[in-house]
Amino acid sequence: MRPTIALWAAVLFLGLQLSASFPDSIVDRSSQNLTSVPGDLPHTTESLDLSCNHIQKLHRGDFRNTPLLRFLNISWNSLEEIDPETFLDTPLLEDLDLSHNRLKNLSDQRYLLHADNLLVLNLACNKFLTMTLGSEFSSLVKLERLALGAKNISVGDFKNIAEVKLHTLTLSLEDNVGYEAGSLKDVHAQKLQIALTRNQKIDHDLLADGLSLFVELELINLIKGYEDLSNQLKARKEIYTSSLYLTNISIKWTHLTYFVNVVLNTSIAHLYATDVVLNELPQRDTDVVRATTTILCPAVAIALLIMILCHRLDVPWYMRMIWKWTRAKHRARMRQVRPEDLVGIEFHAFVSYSQHDADWVHNSLIPNLEGPSGGLRICHHEKHFVAGKTIIENIITSVEKSRRSLFVLSAHFVKSEWCHYELYFASHQRLAQGSDSVVLVLLEPLPQYLIPSKYYQLKSMMSRHTYIEWPQDRAKHRLFWANLRAALQADLPNAPVTELED
Ligand SMILES: *[C@@H]1O[C@H](CO)[C@@H](O)[C@H](O)[C@H]1NC(C)=O
Ligand SMILES: *[C@@H]1O[C@H](CO)[C@@H](O)[C@H](O)[C@H]1NC(C)=O
Ligand SMILES: *[C@@H]1O[C@H](CO)[C@@H](O)[C@H](O)[C@H]1NC(C)=O
Ligand SMILES: *[C@@H]1O[C@H](CO)[C@@H](O)[C@H](O)[C@H]1NC(C)=O
Ligand SMILES: *[C@@H]1O[C@H](CO)[C@@H](O)[C@H](O)[C@H]1NC(C)=O
Ligand SMILES: *[C@@H]1O[C@H](CO)[C@@H](O)[C@H](O)[C@H]1NC(C)=O
Numbered sequence: 001m002r003p004t005i006a007l008w009a010a011v012l013f014l015g016l017q018l019s020a021s022f023p024d025s026i027v028d029r030s031s032q033n034l035t036s037v038p039g040d041l042p043h044t045t046e047s048l049d050l051s052c053n054h055i056q057k058l059h060r061g062d063f064r065n066t067p068l069l070r071f072l073n074i075s076w077n078s079l080e081e082i083d084p085e086t087f088l089d090t091p092l093l094e095d096l097d098l099s100h101n102r103l104k105n106l107s108d109q110r111y112l113l114h115a116d117n118l119l120v121l122n123l124a125c126n127k128f129l130t131m132t133l134g135s136e137f138s139s140l141v142k143l144e145r146l147a148l149g150a151k152n153i154s155v156g157d158f159k160n161i162a163e164v165k166l167h168t169l170t171l172s173l174e175d176n177v178g179y180e181a182g183s184l185k186d187v188h189a190q191k192l193q194i195a196l197t198r199n200q201k202i203d204h205d206l207l208a209d210g211l212s213l214f215v216e217l218e219l220i221n222l223i224k225g226y227e228d229l230s231n232q233l234k235a236r237k238e239i240y241t242s243s244l245y246l247t248n249i250s251i252k253w254t255h256l257t258y259f260v261n262v263v264l265n266t267s268i269a270h271l272y273a274t275d276v277v278l279n280e281l282p283q284r285d286t287d288v289v290r291a292t293t294t295i296l297c298p299a300v301a302i303a304l305l306i307m308i309l310c311h312r313l314d315v316p317w318y319m320r321m322i323w324k325w326t327r328a329k330h331r332a333r334m335r336q337v338r339p340e341d342l343v344g345i346e347f348h349a350f351v352s353y354s355q356h357d358a359d360w361v362h363n364s365l366i367p368n369l370e371g372p373s374g375g376l377r378i379c380h381h382e383k384h385f386v387a388g389k390t391i392i393e394n395i396i397t398s399v400e401k402s403r404r405s406l407f408v409l410s411a412h413f414v415k416s417e418w419c420h421y422e423l424y425f426a427s428h429q430r431l432a433q434g435s436d437s438v439v440l441v442l443l444e445p446l447p448q449y450l451i452p453s454k455y456y457q458l459k460s461m462m463s464r465h466t467y468i469e470w471p472q473d474r475a476k477h478r479l480f481w482a483n484l485r486a487a488l489q490a491d492l493p494n495a496p497v498t499e500l501e502d
Pocket of ligand 2: 030051052073074075076097
């Protein structure tokens with residue numbers, strides 16, 4: 001145990017050093033009514049957020065103080081002009097978000113000539129009339145993701161990125177777009193995303209090219225035209241696309257079942273639908289089963305089950321929870337836990353929480369996990385911390401003796417220093433034991449900006465949505481507890497719980 005503590009202490013020291021350097025490398029100057037790039041940026045800036053300001057122009061030298069800049073977000077400004085030499089001083093720049101500005105001419109983006117390290121470029125939602133990409137795009141040899149939007153798309157528009165091997169091309173289409181068939185032939189990308197706004201249907205030729213040129217196709221915000229879409233899929237002889245994604249969609253139940261039926265008849269191997277709003281669900285008393293007997297797909301069987309469970313309730317919430325629950329169950333089945341990994345593990349989980357949330361933890365969380373329906377062993381500081389040891393020692397022992405660490409997130413948690421040490425240690429444990437050793441429970445909505453930027457780990461875990469939300473609605477509590485128990489369940493050796501001493 002002693003050498004481990006020395007190691008942890010070294011890690012802690014390193015951690016403090018690292019977190020001390022965070023505030024200077026990540027600079028957030030968004031929403032500050034800025035009209036130009038501020039001159040006082042720290043020399044160490046690697047990530048700069050200037051979004052939601054009123055900047056109209058970028059000049060040569062605006063970034064001369066930030067030679068380490070890698071990430072720049074300048075979306076939601078009023079940019080009309082960018083000097084060709086703006087990025088001369090930032091050779092490392094790899095992620096540039098220029099979306100939601102007033103740039104006008106896609107053939108005239110010469111600043112890109114000095115941005116040849118870019119991996120991600122977002123130019124969506126500007127004022128481009130045509131999609132004609134200028135020759136400067138051919139210098140973006142490392143580019144992986146490109147997002148664009150324009151009113152008209154014609155053949156030859158993409159010829160300047162024909163040599164660039166993209167991962168994803170995103171077309172963000174605001175109004176009804178004029179698309180000339182064959183325009184996307186010059187694009188080499190694994191995935192095409194088409195994001196629609198304002199109640200549009202998807203253009204017939206655009207969809208046809210998407211299905212014949214890209215391995216993956218994602219349609220975002222599609223809320224109408226599913227019958228046409230199904231009929232178009234049905235009429236096609238050959239489809240190159242093997243994975244079709246539908247994201248943030250709203251669809252009638254009958255259209256969905258018809259669509260799935262059509263997809264089953266094509267060569268499309270994977271159909272993913274996320275953030276689905278189902279409309280006009282069949283009534284409970286109509287014979288649902290007979291209405292859908294033609295469908296033999298397991299995915300639809302699951303959809304049907306969910307539908308019966310969630311009849312007229314908050315469908316997206318239930319779908320998310322059931323999805324998480326099935327995944328947790330699946331992972332528990334698939335995971336081969338080696339017995340040596342469990343040596344010394346006495347608890348299913350160590351709970352870290354702010355004192356302000358202690359009531360909830362004692363009256364709801366612990367009874368529901370440790371009680372008869374849970375049967376889990378939970379370690380928490382009030383019961384298991386040993387007086388006489390330092391807090392750090394107690395945290396380390398608790399994390400080490402627990403299979404997982406559970407964090408109860410709230411505004412108070414974010415403010416508590418100790419909770420962050422606990423998160424810090426647990427994340428290191430996580431590196432050693434695999435990605436699912438940290439479980440986050442979100443007790444109340446927690447906007448990203450409340451989290452201080454030095455708590456980088458927490459921010460990134462939150463942004464990946466790897467947490468379970470505590471629902472306000474009582475009717476949802478049972479599913480919440482089932483979900484949480486599934487996430488923590490593990491067969492531990494039946495060792496008696498000892499005091500946390502060696
Ligand atoms: C920005 O300007 C608006 C209106 O002029 C004002 O209400 C707001 O407080 C300003 N915000 C900041 C951060 O200065
Ligand atoms: C840039 O900032 C905007 C507004 O704050 C945000 O919506 C967007 O996601 C940010 N872009 C990236 C790439 O993080
Ligand atoms: C766009 O920029 C190109 C290259 O600078 C120029 O030839 C063209 O006339 C511009 N188009 C418009 C509509 O301003
Ligand atoms: C866009 O396309 C439409 C029809 O193809 C055409 O009438 C219009 O002139 C085009 N607009 C521009 C700016 O090229
Ligand atoms: C999802 O779609 C709805 C309309 O159906 C839209 O209001 C909302 O902004 C979309 N969300 C995202 C993240 O695009
Ligand atoms: C699927 O294909 C079969 C045979 O090719 C056809 O009989 C059936 O009507 C098709 N179903 C749909 C929904 O297109």
